[in-house]
Amino acid sequence: QVQLVESGGGSVQAGGSLRLSCAASGNTYSLRCMAWFRQAPGKRREQVALIYTTIGRTSYIESVKGRFTISQDRAKNILYLQMSSLKAEDTAKYYCAASPSDYCNGSAFYNNWGQGTQVTVSS
Numbered sequence: 001q002v003q004l005v006e007s008g009g010g011s012v013q014a015g016g017s018l019r020l021s022c023a024a025s026g027n028t029y030s031l032r033c034m035a036w037f038r039q040a041p042g043k044r045r046e047q048v049a050l051i052y053t054t055i056g057r058t059s060y061i062e063s064v065k066g067r068f069t070i071s072q073d074r075a076k077n078i079l080y081l082q083m084s085s086l087k088a089e090d091t092a093k094y095y096c097a098a099s100p101s102d103y104c105n106g107s108a109f110y111n112n113w114g115q116g117t118q119v120t121v122s123s
Contacts, residue, residue, distance in 0.1 A: 002026040002112040004096045009117030016086050016121070022079040022096030022114055031112075033104035036070060036081045038092035038119075048094070049081060050104045059105075063089075088123040 008020040020036065035050035049060045049070035058070050069082040079096055094117050097110035 002028055002031065002098050004098060004112055004114035006094065006096045006114040006117040009094060009119045011120040011122065012086055014087055014121055014123045017082070017084045018086065018119060020081040020083070020094055020096075020117060020119075022081075024077040024079065024096075024098060028077050028098075030100045031098045032102050033099040033109070034072065034079045035097050035099075035104065035110065036079075037095045037097055037107060038090075039095070039116075040092040043092075045095070045107060047105065047107065051079070052104060083119070086119075086121045088121050091119060091121045093118050 003025045005023045006020060008018060012018055031053050033050055034053055036048045037045050038048050039045040048064055049068055051058045051070050051072055067085045071080045096114040098112040099110045101109045103109045
């Protein structure tokens with residue numbers, strides 16, 4: 001089992017930046033993928049970005065490409081999401097997730113979740 005704890009959320013004006021962190025503990029050696037999801041009120045949870053932990057390959061949804069960067073510090077077992085040029089539509093609760101599967105696209109493959117951190121962007 002893996003425990004995930006997010007931090008770094010907050011309120012920011014449009015155009016601003018935030019960096020989210022996710023500290024992982026437990027059986028982190030089993031992980032193959034880590035990702036950031038978000039869910040806004042009344043909307044479905046969506047996968048924002050993912051990273052294949054062993055090779056470092058990343059993937060993003062179209063709406064955040066060029067603005068968000070997912071990265072990892074494997075020595076410290078920390079996952080990051082650097083968010084820049086934030087927009088009001090980025091407002092959501094952001095969740096860190098981890099998976100032991102080689103398949104990384106889709107929430108069904110993730111069996112470890114953090115409690116989430118709120119990001120609010122005002123226009």
